[in-house]
Amino acid sequence: MPPRLNIAGVGRSIAIRMRPQALVHQSKVIHATSRRCYADDKKPSSGIDPDFVGIGHVSEEAAEISESTGEMAPDMSQGTPVQEILKRDGDMDQAPEVIKKEEASEKSASNNENTTFAHLLAMGQMRNIAAGGHGADEVQLEGLIYELPELPIASDLNLKHRYDPVIEQVTNLIMQHGKKSVAQRNMAYILNHLRTAPPPTPSAARPLLPGASPASELPLDPVAYLTLAIDSVAPLIRIRAQKGAAGGGAALQIPIPLGVRQRRRTAVQWIIDTISKRKARGSGRGLFAQRFAEELVAIVEGRSGAWDRRTLIHKTGTSARANLNFRGFARKF
Amino acid sequence: MASPACWKCLSRPSPLQMTSQIQLRSATAAFSTTTPVFNVVKKKTAAGKLIQSKAGQAKTLRLKKKAPVKMGKPPAPGERKAMRKRVVLSNTNALAVPGMQDLKKDIVGNLGKEFVGRVLGIEGKTVDALRAAEAFKPHQSWCFFRRPGILIREETIVLGEKIIDAEKEGGLKLVLDGDRVTGKSLMLVSALAMAHVRGWIVLNVPEAQELTNAVTDYAAIEGSKLYSQNTYTASWLTAIAKTNAAILDKLKLTQEHPEVPIPLPADITLTRLCELGARDPEISWPILQALWKEMTANGRPPIIMALDGLQYISQDSLYRTPDFKPIHSHDLAIVDHFLAYLSGEKTFPNGGAAIAATSRSHAPTSKSMELAIRKSQERQFGGRVIERDTWGRERYDDIRAIEAFRNDENLRSIEVFAERDPWEKNYDARSDRALAKIETMKLAGLSRIEARGLMEYWAQSGLLRKQVDEKIVTEKWTLAGNGVVGEIERGALHMRI
Incomplete structure (x- = not known):
């Protein structure tokens, strides 16, 4: 019988080979950039948890802030001056006399270098007062070719936003085939119709937005008239039908709040739906606009069918408000 | 689908057997005066129908037209034109x-x-x-x-x-x-x-x-x-x-x-x-x-x-x-x-x-009328002002410019009189004769004072909701091609309210 001790097997029990598990583990190391997800920063992280990193010293903090705001950053190659640390901690009264003096001289110097328009204006006003005039007198500024515009600049002075936002949105909504100038002509017609039509008589059953000017004053402010009509009839919510969520294949109705532009858009769509079903009484190119304007008057007077649509949506939304908690189907894996 | 063969006896259907069945069925309805073929209720076809028009000809597709949806009463004869030509001379809101x-x-x-x-x-x-x-x-x-x-x-x-x-x-x-x-x-x-x-x-x-x-x-x-x-x-x-x-x-x-x-x-x-x-x-x-x-x-x-x-x-x-x-x-x-x-x-x-x-x-262009107007202007004011705008077009051919011209010796030296274009065929001889002695009045843009007066009237009527000052008058006047009155109106009353 041969001995059970096998010399060849000895080597197997001595741990001189590399552990295969360790090898496998090393091969799993992947470069950080290849694991970057869409929402991650572009720079690879330093590997340190950002929550555990403290705020840098004053200059570093300032540098970080200025990087995010886009301002001039302090020179990081130099150290942080003591003055800044003292200023941050509010310990300036304990600072040495030299630093205190330097601080005072800096303050007076910075006042002279301030050259914003507001400062120039204020200085000019001061000069006016010193000369015996009033602060509100016209300020003479040197070095300007044209005089300063009146501040703040009016919102409709911008070339790209020269019309009222409601006018702009409704014009775009009544545009067909990309013909904006036709839509603008229609818009002008609508506003002119509102100006010349007799003042509306609002109905008590369909209250308009509170705070609007009285009906007799509306025609002379056609933009406010249009805005009032559209905003009053605009729904606050829309109903989303979630398929199959109510069980048994039935749709679950979920009320979704609308933003102000979405609300106005819905109202204008309702108006367009209504008038496209109505027959024109005349001929010519202003007829769409005329029907649109008449529908606006009908809304303010509470005659329009758009009110029923609004009521229906709000009623559905109220009854379906229990479904607001619906957060979508759970994932099945 | 049921097999035409008899499944009990496994015998194949012979043409003889089939004809006998059909004969039997038609024989049962013999007391009806109409043939069963015409008694079938036809299904309505919504989309279209292929119809064999005549023997030997191709089939034609006949689509059923949808009847137009009627919306309200159509306007009476003349109503549309009356609406187009309507002139409203008063606005009680203003x-x-x-x-x-x-x-x-x-x-x-x-x-x-x-x-x-x-x-x-x-x-x-x-x-x-x-x-x-x-x-x-x-x-x-x-x-x-x-x-x-x-x-x-x-x-x-x-x-x-x-x-x-x-x-x-x-x-x-x-x-x-x-x-x-x-x-x-x-x-x-x-x-x-x-x-x-x-x-x-x-x-x-x-x-x-x-x-x-x-x-x-x-x-x-x-x-x-x-x-x-x-x-x-x-x-x-x-x-x-x-x-x-x-x-x-x-x-x-x-x-x-x-x-x-x-x-x-x-x-x-x-x-x-x-x-x-x-x-x-x-x-x-x-x-x-x-x-x-x-x-x-x-x-x-x-x-x-x-x-x-x-x-x-x-x-x-x-x-x-x-x-x-x-x-x-x-x-x-x-x-x-x-x-x-x-x-x-x-x-x-x-x-x-x-x-x-x-x-x-x-309106159509009338060469004769244009020439007659130019000549009349020159007759009235003794010469023509050549003043050009940025694009080289003639400008200020109006009364005020001509007045300026009359008072300025330097300008008067560059007068050029309108002449008949020898290559133009579209002159109208009868219009030439008829318009030979006309007097003309040329209208151009408003002056600033006139523009201001007009805009103040609009503001007082409650239609221009802005303070009428020098700045807005200048703005509208300039944007309206130096005070062209229709353009001022367009800019102030129609486009921006």
Whole structure:
């Protein structure tokens, strides 16, 4: 019988080979950039948890802030001056006399270098007062070719936003085939119709937005008239039908709040739906606009069918408000 | 699907067996008078149907047309046109402008420089008269204001003086010209209003194109090469009677009228004469001639005749002779009548004015008219101003620039007179002759003072919701091509509210 001790097997029990598990583990190391997800920063992280990193010293903090705001950053190659640390901690009264003096001289110097328009204006006003005039007198500024515009600049002075936002949105909504100038002509017609039509008589059953000017004053402010009509009839919510969520294949109705532009858009769509079903009484190119304007008057007077649509949506939304908690189907894996 | 074979006996169906079954079935329904084939209820096909039209021919697809959805009652005949032509002269929403003066008889004679830039209201009587004369047009934005008013421009004052001067024998002949929306038609309205308040008889052709573009009937006048437009003349007589009712009611027939084919009762008023002509289009042209004879008789008031769209009557009309040659516009009786006074061939014995305005938006080009206007301008002011804008186009060819030119020796040395283009074929010889002696008034943009006055009127009416100061006036004036009045209106009243 041969001995059970096998010399060849000895080597197997001595741990001189590399552990295969360790090898496998090393091969799993992947470069950080290849694991970057869409929402991650572009720079690879330093590997340190950002929550555990403290705020840098004053200059570093300032540098970080200025990087995010886009301002001039302090020179990081130099150290942080003591003055800044003292200023941050509010310990300036304990600072040495030299630093205190330097601080005072800096303050007076910075006042002279301030050259914003507001400062120039204020200085000019001061000069006016010193000369015996009033602060509100016209300020003479040197070095300007044209005089300063009146501040703040009016919102409709911008070339790209020269019309009222409601006018702009409704014009775009009544545009067909990309013909904006036709839509603008229609818009002008609508506003002119509102100006010349007799003042509306609002109905008590369909209250308009509170705070609007009285009906007799509306025609002379056609933009406010249009805005009032559209905003009053605009729904606050829309109903989303979630398929199959109510069980048994039935749709679950979920009320979704609308933003102000979405609300106005819905109202204008309702108006367009209504008038496209109505027959024109005349001929010519202003007829769409005329029907649109008449529908606006009908809304303010509470005659329009758009009110029923609004009521229906709000009623559905109220009854379906229990479904607001619906957060979508759970994932099945 | 069931097999046609019998599954119990496994025997194959023979053609003999099948025919016997069919025969059996048809035999059971023998007592019905209709064949079972016709008794089948046909299914309605929504999409379309392939129909074998005739033996041997291809099948054709017949689609069923959807009936159009009926929406409400269709507009009555004429309703659409009435809506298109509707002129609204009042807006009760607009505020009444405090201290607005009316255009009155004595004001027309004394329009001074202090009136420049003011808006004068038109009195109710005059408004009614001008409405009957169709002097107001739908696109002129009368519908925005509480009541119609006219802006007094520097040119209005000149025109007022001319009208006062024309109350003597001879009268005025004038062509109003200017770029698009510079206020030519409005100046015509001003002229008619001033003439009406001065007690003139007003005749107005609101659109010259209605005379020449063959939309109304025409007939050759016997013993003349002219053509009368009887229906138009009849309706024109109605308008004349309505416009001048206050004057014509007091005037009676004084002369014999052998040209009128019906016996005229003696001692009828001129309004009645107009009504006779309006009632019967066949005799409307002789009646109009008789009316004219009466109106120009001794001691009668001055007459103003106005026409809008001079280009339309400076070329061939769309009417045809029996041998299908085009009829020249000057061969139409009404046009001929008007042009006789505009060209100076005839004069108003009791004073009066023939005023025509050009149309610059949609009218045909008339080379002869353009040349006649240029020559007239040069005649009036002794030369032409050559001043060019950024793009090298001629500019400031208006009264103010020409005034400047007259006062400036340096400018006068570069005068160039308009000449006939030898290569141009489209001159019209008859228009050349007719317009050879016209006097013109060229309209351009408003001055700043006028623009400011107009915008203040809008603001006082509650239509311009902005403070009217130097800045906004300058802005609108500049953006409107140096004060072109229609563009100022577009920028201030229509686009930005």
